[in-house]
């Protein structure tokens with residue numbers, strides 16, 4: 001007979017076993033999915049708030065997995081961390097950057113705008129010795145310049161290996177890439193480290209808009225602190241995860257330069273984003 005003590009472990013093992021199976025499934029499906037072009041790029045608009053009316057001023061490319069075997073859309077939160085654990089992420093990101101570059105080239109020929117499209121760069125990508133070379137090749141292949149793609153790098157890259165990471169990011173920036181510090185304020189890095197990062201744009205972490213009862217005042221204070229910090233650093237600040245008018249109005253009033261969020265637009269397929277370009281550019 002089983003004793004009670006073993007029970008918690010069995011439950012844990014079952015859950016983790018199921019998770020492992022799911023992980024294994026995604027990992028083995030990945031290469032095939034790349035070939036089948038199941039990874040799709042969505043675009044979420046970014047708006048400049050410094051004028052009288054919000055103005056389309058950028059976009060973030062976000063991957064989606066349209067899986068035939070799973071019969072639907074798998075969100076990046078499910079597979080990106082997995083792919084980061086085993087190095088597959090670099091392959092996927094190269095694929096996405098290539099797709100964004102191709103799309104950017106097409107849009108630049110059809111519309112007149114001078115903002116970059118931002119792509120996400122995983123911490124893992126920064127360790128690839130060929131990163132700069134391969135991203136340069138992508139840009140060349142599509143007749144673009146370093147100004148056409150911006151790189152979103154999450155603040156958590158600052159957490160370890162400081163000097164290595166700093167020199168890789170500096171190198172990218174020195175080649176002309178705009179560096180957007182993503183999830184800024186999420187708390188992985190020291191202020192000292194942040195002051196040494198070559199940042200062109202600061203993206204405030206979404207958690208400042210996820211409120212519990214009673215923490216409004218503190219969160220608002222943090223937001224003002226970050227905007228002031230950005231002013232001192234002389235970099236524009238983007239607030240992401242902005243979901244309603246009240247937040248947008250507040251941010252504009254306290255000098256936030258740009259906004260990205262469901263309030264202005266959800267991540268959307270390329271064809272839909274192109275309509276925004278048509279209307280605005």
Ligand code: C2E
Pocket residue numbers: 044061062063075076077080089093096120121122152182183240241242243260261262263267
């Ligand atoms: P992230 O880079 O911080 O991207 C922002 C996430 O917030 C996106 O989730 C976006 O859809 C979501 N979001 C935007 N506005 C709002 C809003 O108003 N409210 C709420 N609740 N959410 C909003 P998504 O697309 O699920 O991506 C999750 C994460 O997966 C990203 O976080 C990023 O870390 C990673 N990711 C996505 N695409 C890529 C990619 O191509 N490469 C890499 N390496 N990572 C990616």
Ligand code: CA
Pocket residue numbers: 060120152182
């Ligand atoms: Ca991002």
Ligand code: CA
Pocket residue numbers: 182183203205206240
């Ligand atoms: Ca973010």
Ligand code: CA
Pocket residue numbers: 277278279280281
């Ligand atoms: Ca036009």
